[in-house]
Amino acid sequence: MLxxxxxxxxxxxxxxxAQVQGEKMPPLVILDQxxxxxxxxxxxxxxxxxxxxxxxxxxxxxAQDLQVVPYEPKINDNKLQEIAEILYLSTSDISFFAxxxxxxxxxxxxxLYGDLANYWQVIKNQLAPLKLTYHYATGHSPLAAKILAKxxxxxxxxxxxxLHHNIxxxxxxxxxxxxxxxxxxxxxxxxxxxxxxxxxxxxMAKRFDIGLVNYLGRLSxxxxxxxxxxxxxxxxxxxxxLLFDIDNSQFLHxxxxxxxxxxxxxxxxxxxxxxxxIILFYQRExxxxxxxxxxxxxxxxxxxxxxxxxxxxxxxxxxxxxYAINLTTGQTQxxxxxxxxxxxxxxxxxxxxxxxxxxxxxxxxxxxxSPIVNDDYRPEHAAxxxxxxxxxxxxxxxxxxLQAMRPSFLLTPPQPLREKVSIVHGPERLNTxxxxxxxxxxxxxxxxxxxxxxxxxxxxxxxxxxxxxxxS
Amino acid sequence: xxxxLEHLKNKNLLWQANHTSQIAxxxxxxxxxxxxxxxxxxxxNGVIDxxxxxxxxxxxxxxxxxxxxxxxxxxxxxxxxxxxxLNSEMLAEFGFELHRVLILKTISSAQSLWCAEQCLxxxxxxxxxxxxxxxxxxxxxxxxxxxxxxxxxxxxxxQQKTVQTALPVSLALRLxxxxxxxxxxxxxxxxxxxxxxxxxxxxxxxxxxNCQSIAENVVQFPNRHSxxx
Numbered sequence: 001m002l003x004x005x006x007x008x009x010x011x012x013x014x015x016x017x018a019q020v021q022g023e024k025m026p027p028l029v030i031l032d033q034x035x036x037x038x039x040x041x042x043x044x045x046x047x048x049x050x051x052x053x054x055x056x057x058x059x060x061x062x063a064q065d066l067q068v069v070p071y072e073p074k075i076n077d078n079k080l081q082e083i084a085e086i087l088y089l090s091t092s093d094i095s096f097f098a099x100x101x102x103x104x105x106x107x108x109x110x111x112l113y114g115d116l117a118n119y120w121q122v123i124k125n126q127l128a129p130l131k132l133t134y135h136y137a138t139g140h141s142p143l144a145a146k147i148l149a150k151x152x153x154x155x156x157x158x159x160x161x162x163l164h165h166n167i168x169x170x171x172x173x174x175x176x177x178x179x180x181x182x183x184x185x186x187x188x189x190x191x192x193x194x195x196x197x198x199x200x201x202x203x204m205a206k207r208f209d210i211g212l213v214n215y216l217g218r219l220s221x222x223x224x225x226x227x228x229x230x231x232x233x234x235x236x237x238x239x240x241x242l243l244f245d246i247d248n249s250q251f252l253h254x255x256x257x258x259x260x261x262x263x264x265x266x267x268x269x270x271x272x273x274x275x276x277x278i279i280l281f282y283q284r285e286x287x288x289x290x291x292x293x294x295x296x297x298x299x300x301x302x303x304x305x306x307x308x309x310x311x312x313x314x315x316x317x318x319x320x321x322x323y324a325i326n327l328t329t330g331q332t333q334x335x336x337x338x339x340x341x342x343x344x345x346x347x348x349x350x351x352x353x354x355x356x357x358x359x360x361x362x363x364x365x366x367x368x369x370s371p372i373v374n375d376d377y378r379p380e381h382a383a384x385x386x387x388x389x390x391x392x393x394x395x396x397x398x399x400x401x402l403q404a405m406r407p408s409f410l411l412t413p414p415q416p417l418r419e420k421v422s423i424v425h426g427p428e429r430l431n432t433x434x435x436x437x438x439x440x441x442x443x444x445x446x447x448x449x450x451x452x453x454x455x456x457x458x459x460x461x462x463x464x465x466x467x468x469x470x471x472s
Numbered sequence: 473x474x475x476x477l478e479h480l481k482n483k484n485l486l487w488q489a490n491h492t493s494q495i496a497x498x499x500x501x502x503x504x505x506x507x508x509x510x511x512x513x514x515x516x517n518g519v520i521d522x523x524x525x526x527x528x529x530x531x532x533x534x535x536x537x538x539x540x541x542x543x544x545x546x547x548x549x550x551x552x553x554x555x556x557x558l559n560s561e562m563l564a565e566f567g568f569e570l571h572r573v574l575i576l577k578t579i580s581s582a583q584s585l586w587c588a589e590q591c592l593x594x595x596x597x598x599x600x601x602x603x604x605x606x607x608x609x610x611x612x613x614x615x616x617x618x619x620x621x622x623x624x625x626x627x628x629x630x631q632q633k634t635v636q637t638a639l640p641v642s643l644a645l646r647l648x649x650x651x652x653x654x655x656x657x658x659x660x661x662x663x664x665x666x667x668x669x670x671x672x673x674x675x676x677x678x679x680x681x682n683c684q685s686i687a688e689n690v691v692q693f694p695n696r697h698s699x700x701x
Contacts (some may be wrong), residue, residue, distance in 0.1 A: 050590035189551040350594035354547060358590055359576060367577040371560030371570045383560045388574060405680050406515040408531050409556035425680040446680055452649020454681050469559065471681055 002138055002223065003147035003159055004104040004115075004123075008080070011100055012072060013040040018131060019243050019255060026065040031056060033070050038072075076100060076240050082262070083130065084230050086259070090122050091271065092229040095142075101149070103227065120156045139163055141221035147174055153220050167219070168194035175219075193219070198282070210385050236266045236274075236329045240414045245321035246286060249313050252281070252322065256309060259327040260302035267332065273298025276330030277305060285320040293361070297353035298333055311361040347463040355389055377432045378440050379468065383410060405446065407456040407469030417457055417465040421447035427459075446471070502536025502673045509658065513537065517603045517619045518642030519612055520627040521636045526555060528566055528649040529674055529681070531601075533656075533675075534627055536677070539567055542624075550574045550591045555603055577597040585611055592618035592626055596644070600626040651683035 008014070012030050027045035029038045037053045045066065050059045076099050084094050085103060093105035106119065108164045113119035116138075127134065137146030137153040140160055143169050148155075151174055157163065170193045172451030173293050185208070192197055195205075196216060207215050217223030242255055254411055256279070260321055261441035267274060275298050281290040311439040350358070369385035376382045383405075405425075433440045449455060480486040499513040507513050514520065514537050524530035542549055549572060551558055555684075558575055579585040584604060591597045591613060608626065619626055628641075642662045648655035651676035658667055675682040 057511075141699070158685045261646065288525065350596060352596045355548075355591065355594040355596055356574075358594075359574075359587060361585065363576060363578060369577070370573060371558065371563055371573055373560050373564045373570065379559070379561065385560070385575060387570065404565065405678075406559055406562045406564050406565060407557055409527075409554065410559050412557050412593060424683060448651075448683060450652075451525065451528075453525065454529065470527040470556065472527050472530070472677075 001140065003140070003142050003145040004106050004111075004120075004136060004156070005097070005102070005136050005142070005149040006083075006102045006127075006133055007135045007146075007149040008100045008102075009135070010040045010042075011076045011079045013042055014070070014132045015075055016069065016243050017042065019240075019258065021171070024065045029059060029065045030070065030071050031068050039407060058280075067172060072241065073099060074239070075241050083127070083236070085232060085266070086126055087123065088230065088232050090126050091119075093227075096230065097146065097225045103145065103230075105227075111298045116156055116158050129472065139167070140227050141219055143176070143215070143219045144221075146176075147219075150174065151252045166194065168197065172196075175215075177212060181208060184208060215293070235332065236263050236327070238328075239324060239326045241324045242322065245323050247318055247321040249316040249318050251455070252325070253284075253306065253310060253313055253318075255325055257302065257306060259325065260305050260309075262326065262339070263305070263329065264300055264302040267300035267329075270332070271335050273300050273333040273335045274329040274332045275299075278328045278330060279309075280326040281316075281318070281322045282324040282326070283318065283320045284323050288328070289316070289318070291316075295354070295357040296360075297351055297357065298335070298355075300335070304395060308357060310360045311358070337457075339357060377403070377430055377453045378438070379406065379410060380412065381433075407454075408469040408472040411468055411470075414458070414466040414468040415457075417467045419449050419455075419467075421449045421455055421457065423457075424454075430458075444468070486573055499537055499541065501533070502540070502677070503533070503622065503671055503674070505672045506533070506656065507669055509656070511664070513626065515625065515642045515662075517563045517623050517625050519611075519615050519619060519640075520625065521639055521641040521644040521660075522627060522629050522647060523659075524629065524647035525631060525649070526694070528647060528679075529543045529654050530629055530647050531680075532678065533647070533654060533672065538601075539597050540541070541573060542568060545598055545606055546572070547596055547624075548572050548574055548591075550576065550587075550597050552587050552591075552600060552602045553578045553581075553604070572580070581685070582607065588626060589614055589618045591622075592624045593621045595622040597624050597625075599624060599676060602620075602626060602628050604628050606623060608641065610638060612641055616640065616642075 013028060015148045017025065025042070025044065027048055027050065028042040029045050030040035031037070032039045036056055038050065038056070038059055039052065041052060042051050045059070045063060045272045048063045049068075050062050076212060080096060080098075080100065080102065084096065087094055087102065087104070091104050091109050095103040095110065104123070105457060106116070109119055110116065113122060122385075132293050135149050135154055137145055137151070138156050138158065139148055140163050144163065146402065147170055148163075148166060151170065154167065172185060172191060172193075175193070177185070185196070197220065201213055201217065206217070214223060218225040233461055238259055240255060240259055240302050246255075247254055258299030263277075275295055277293045280290070280291065281289040283289065291312065293305070294311060295304070335345070337363070356368060365387065368388060370388040372384050372386045374382050379405060405428075424447060428441040428445075431441045441461050444456060444458045447455045447457050453468055454471035457465055457467050457472065459465050477486065499516060501510070501513045512649050522530055522533075524587055536551055549568070551573070553574065560570060563573060564570055569593060576587050578587060584602060585607070588600050588602050591600050615626055618624075639662060641660060643658070646657040646659050648657075652671070654672045655669060656672050657669040686693035
């Protein structure tokens with residue numbers, strides 16, 4: 001068995017800096033709030049002399065414009081998840097070593113990639129666009145790889161003798177042995193792994209706790225080390241902490257763009273589409289805003305979603321600054337290829353469903369309608385609107401008898417007639433609706449006024465005249 | 473020919489008056505007088521500006537053309553910001569497939585124009601009918617580009633034109649009410665000379681919406697009644 005361990009010491013920092021590529025940034029450090037020690041240091045901060053485990057006071061004295069961000073385990077975990085997702089594209093067995101390590105089982109993958117150098121090149125290429133700081137090492141057991149990676153050995157090798165040699169040179173403090181046991185071992189003169197391996201397991205079990213024996217057994221790959229491997233999630237879900245609080249909703253489209261790019265990659269690789277995105281904007285002093293963005297046609301392209309989101313952002317009102325965004329997809333579906341006509345003269349840029357989604361995003365769902373006709377004699381009940389159903393055409397065939405001579409426009413509700421008109425055509429009597437308490441007894445006439453406008457007027461039983469429609 | 477002129481002509485840097493692009497007016501409007509005056513019918517794509525009061529038959533002038541276009545493809549017809557409730561019974565009765573009709577309610581004229589542009593450029597709408605009061609020259613140009621891109625026709629229906637310079641539309645009509653139909657004046661037409669005003673007879677298509685001309689020696693009944701009283 002051959003294992004590769006990747007150690008990411010600056011995960012939170014890298015996650016933050018990924019948002020501001022190529023921009024000028026002050027020195028940045030991540031501070032553990034419990035111990036008040038600096039745990040992650042940006043390159044700029046390192047340049048002015050700030051080191052790990054330095055106190056905040058010393059660091060602030062070294063750099064005036066120092067920016068300090070509290071350590072958030074959640075961001076670390078999310079970022080690690082993201083890396084695993086990306087690495088999964090080229091290697092199958094990935095396991096998490098919280099808080100900042102990933103373990104890959106290599107020997108199965110070597111058949112696919114030929115040799116170790118080739119495999120490592122592929123992994124390196126996958127990691128390159130993320131711009132992460134990382135250390136790596138191979139080992140004959142998971143723990144061996146971990147120790148060497150933590151030591152920043154940064155070597156890829158399948159030479160067992162070399163691996164064994166390097167492991168045996170390691171000092172006790174570089175291992176995960178508990179400090180108490182380490183102290184006991186030091187007292188009896190054991191300082192390196194080599195010294196430990198010189199003792200037989202049976203003797204060791206007599207004098208030290210069983211944890212040490214297990215550890216050494218796993219380190220030397222004599223004991224089985226149970227590893228739980230990573231399975232990629234079914235739906236896309238990503239949380240992003242913003243580098244700066246954003247209180248202008250127009251500036252939100254850039255961080256959202258990063259998330260949408262990740263979404264696009266996620267869906268593209270699975271050949272899936274989604275119709276809804278759920279976006280949560282975490283506000284500094286108010287409840288998070290939840291947004292559901294729908295697209296009638298399933299989409300995966302970031303640019304398409306960005307167009308819809310841009311329209312929605314114009315309407316977003318923030319109560320206080322946004323510090324984080326969460327993006328989740330709703331149901332996903334398998335992509336089926338578009339069956340467009342290759343030979344039709346003009347190729348539109350949007351499909352019908354995309355257009356409807358676009359209009360709905362701008363105007364709201366209730367403002368985009370399709371007309372329907374109900375089976376009713378009363379004009380105000382017959383004419384109705386419904387949300388556009390553009391796929392199922394069978395529902396929309398008007399089966400019942402249509403009345404002749406109906407106006408193009410209806411007044412809702414009918415207005416009393418206040419003009420002098422001359423009747424041209426009529427009457428047409430409607431006496432209906434007795435079954436639902438909205439009885440209509442009307443005589444309809446077509447009339448023309450002095451300006452030549454064609455009106456649809458009716459007279460009720462009490463001889464009151466109303467204007468109900470206009471023949472446009 | 474002058475060699476410089478010829479050189480410029482070959483490089484397509486010189487414009488000559490006989491180069492005006494021929495606009496296809498191939499779609500019959502359904503009214504013989506209008507077809508004759510427009511030499512074929514409404515343009516295939518572009519912007520039509522119609523100035524007309526509401527309710528004299530301005531929409532009925534467009535309906536036959538909109539219907540033939542709907543039947544010849546499977547694209548959408550969009551009505552943007554109609555001034556009242558557009559009656560779906562009328563559309564169905566006239567023969568439109570209602571599921572291929574969209575009606576958009578907008579809250580501002582800027583929103584209407586945005587929707588019109590999106591619909592035109594999308595390529596999935598064959599025609600847009602827009603009720604709009606004011607429009608600027610640059611907005612018309614944008615609509616033109618969008619209409620060309622999506623191979624669509626937009627008709628703007630406007631009530632009273634405010635004092636304005638000529639808009640770069642493909643066709644502009646001014647309509648007046650007439651007892652038998654409409655009095656049409658072509659105020660602008662791209663690639664053609666202006667013509668005199670004419671009457672479009674709609675009484676064949678809508679016999680009910682038609683005032684019979686009354687002989688002079690016939691007195692209408694209510695009038696006689698009032699005379700006696």
